[in-house]
Amino acid sequence: MMTLSDVLSVLELLDRAGADVVIAGGWGVDALLGEQTRDHRDLDLLHRREQEGAVVAALEAAGYAETLDWRPARFVLSHPDGPETDLHPLEFAPDGSATQSSLDPERPFVYPAACFVTGTLGTVTVRCLSAEQQALFHQGYEPAGRDLADMARLRGKFGVRTHF
Numbered sequence: 706m707m708t709l710s711d712v713l714s715v716l717e718l719l720d721r722a723g724a725d726v727v728i729a730g731g732w733g734v735d736a737l738l739g740e741q742t743r744d745h746r747d748l749d750l751l752h753r754r755e756q757e758g759a760v761v762a763a764l765e766a767a768g769y770a771e772t773l774d775w776r777p778a779r780f781v782l783s784h785p786d787g788p789e790t791d792l793h794p795l796e797f798a799p800d801g802s803a804t805q806s807s808l809d810p811e812r813p814f815v816y817p818a819a820c821f822v823t824g825t826l827g828t829v830t831v832r833c834l835s836a837e838q839q840a841l842f843h844q845g846y847e848p849a850g851r852d853l854a855d856m857a858r859l860r861g862k863f864g865v866r867t868h869f
Contacts, residue, residue, distance in 0.1 A: 728751075816834075
């Protein structure tokens with residue numbers, strides 16, 4: 706499991722390494738809501754592709770090791786105590802928008818500049834994805850119970866449209 710303390714530790718490590726990251730996934734939903742709403746098995750982070758070396762070095766120095774490599778789309782570093790960090794490299798454009806490779810090279814993930822917002826985890830303000838972007842990324846697969854709950858919470862607080 707990835708606890709709030711684990712998340713804040715990872716964010717602090719990466720901040721000290723000069724890495725610019727954005728929280729996505731379940732912790733990103735919780736950041737938007739301003740509270741932890743459920744248990745999380747991992748932390749999804751978007752990072753600047755050019756900062757990947759600093760991100761990996763900082764996590765490896767803290768005991769994390771790579772356990773999955775689906776580059777260029779994503780890769781995972783895991784800690785022996787259990788926490789997992791799922792990393793997603795982004796290429797930023799001058800206007801602040803970004804793209805992420807997907808497993809289908811013809812269909813990259815697109816991030817408009819406006820989707821990078823802030824939220825709160827504990828008492829810490831963090832960068833995260835907007836509710837609209839979270840809803841967009843929760844498409845194209847059979848949702849688990851946690852996905853259904855996350856989308857219901859986003860609909861309730863932000864009025865976003867979701868496909869489930």
